[in-house]
Amino acid sequence: MAEISKNTLLDWYRQMVLIRQFETRCDELYRDKKITGVYLHLYSGHEATGIGALAAIEKRDHVITAYRDHGLALIRGVDAKPLMAEMMGKRTGVSGGKGGSMHLASRKHNFWGGYAIVGGHLPLAAGIAQACRYNNTDEVVICFIGDGATNNGYFHESLNFSQIYKLPVIWIIENNLVGMGTRIEDASGQPILHRRADAYGIKDLERVDGQNVVEVYNRVKEGVEYARREGPVLIESMTYRYKGHGVSDRSYDKRLADELKDWVENKEPITILANLLKTEHGVDDHQLEAIVDQQLKIVEESVEYALNSPDPDADDLVRNVYVE
Numbered sequence: 091m092a093e094i095s096k097n098t099l100l101d102w103y104r105q106m107v108l109i110r111q112f113e114t115r116c117d118e119l120y121r122d123k124k125i126t127g128v129y130l131h132l133y134s135g136h137e138a139t140g141i142g143a144l145a146a147i148e149k150r151d152h153v154i155t156a157y158r159d160h161g162l163a164l165i166r167g168v169d170a171k172p173l174m175a176e177m178m179g180k181r182t183g184v185s186g187g188k189g190g191s192m193h194l195a196s197r198k199h200n201f202w203g204g205y206a207i208v209g210g211h212l213p214l215a216a217g218i219a220q221a222c223r224y225n226n227t228d229e230v231v232i233c234f235i236g237d238g239a240t241n242n243g244y245f246h247e248s249l250n251f252s253q254i255y256k257l258p259v260i261w262i263i264e265n266n267l268v269g270m271g272t273r274i275e276d277a278s279g280q281p282i283l284h285r286r287a288d289a290y291g292i293k294d295l296e297r298v299d300g301q302n303v304v305e306v307y308n309r310v311k312e313g314v315e316y317a318r319r320e321g322p323v324l325i326e327s328m329t330y331r332y333k334g335h336g337v338s339d340r341s342y343d344k345r346l347a348d349e350l351k352d353w354v355e356n357k358e359p360i361t362i363l364a365n366l367l368k369t370e371h372g373v374d375d376h377q378l379e380a381i382v383d384q385q386l387k388i389v390e391e392s393v394e395y396a397l398n399s400p401d402p403d404a405d406d407l408v409r410n411v412y413v414e
């Protein structure tokens with residue numbers, strides 16, 4: 091395994107804190123009705139999976155995910171200001187205010203979104219990967235998949251297709267143990283989800299501790315190297331979401347209070363990384379607090395920017411709808 095430098099680890103810590111603070115603020119803004127819409131899906135608890143995975147690819151590579159997309163957009167380098175503006179449906183938002191929380195996308199960052207239909211982005215991932223092969227680039231695609239999405243037809247079709255054409259896709263199942271509120275063992279005949287790889291002849295990179303950013307990075311890096319040369323791989327990252335399915339779903343927190351407590355107290359990704367920085371790299375609390383303060387400032391600036399941004403006007407209704 092490659093040695094990860096202190097600076098890289100500090101940058102991963104910065105990213106984790108930025109995502110957590112950004113989304114904590116989004117939760118407040120949703121309650122204040124500054125962010126509206128039926129759902130707002132937070133990534134809190136999953137951060138190490140996204141950061142470790144995306145650290146293993148390059149800018150020219152591609153990323154696609156479902157609706158739990160805020161953190162991945164930030165990791166990919168999309169600025170907090172247009173992201174927050176998109177949350178509020180403002181014209182300055184990264185998707186022009188038309189997408190909202192579930193449809194963040196940025197062509198410039200090869201971040202292809204943000205999809206609300208469960209599993210609907212998997213065929214798109216396969217399509218992007220096919221374009222990479224067709225155009226003889228050696229780019230790869232990382233496709234994040236919720237555990238709940240492994241039981242619909244898109245999953246079967248896309249994984250099968252990717253293996254037939256040896257497409258450069260790293261399929262990453264983010265197994266947070268539930269699909270909305272349904273336990274994985276109540277929804278899956280085979281609850282050890284990486285074993286599905288065998289059904290399609292795909293290289294199985296098994297389970298990884300999704301709360302440990304270094305472990306995720308190393309496993310996904312192995313997958314990326316294989317995918318660039320050979321074809322698809324499947325990884326199952328074991329993680330946990332701290333909030334309900336969406337922020338308005340509060341029942342989940344109560345139902346699984348003991349489980350949640352265990353994950354927060356013993357498997358919290360920010361704490362795991364902070365401990366590594368302190369014990370192996372001599373970083374002190376003061377340095378870590380300074381990072382938190384910087385990220386809080388970035389988040390507050392993004393909120394100001396979004397609140398002061400204009401709403402879309404009538405002309406925006408047809409802008410970017412058709413190619414000119």
Ligand SMILES: Cc1ncc(C[n+]2csc(CCOP(=O)(O)OP(=O)(O)O)c2C)c(N)n1
Nearest residue numbers: 206207208235236237238239266268269270
């Ligand atoms: C095709 C389709 N069926 C149902 C839904 C409603 N729905 C939204 S999220 C979800 C569960 C998804 O679970 P999972 O993939 O595990 O994601 P996570 O728990 O991380 O939200 C369902 C059934 C939908 N959006 N699309």
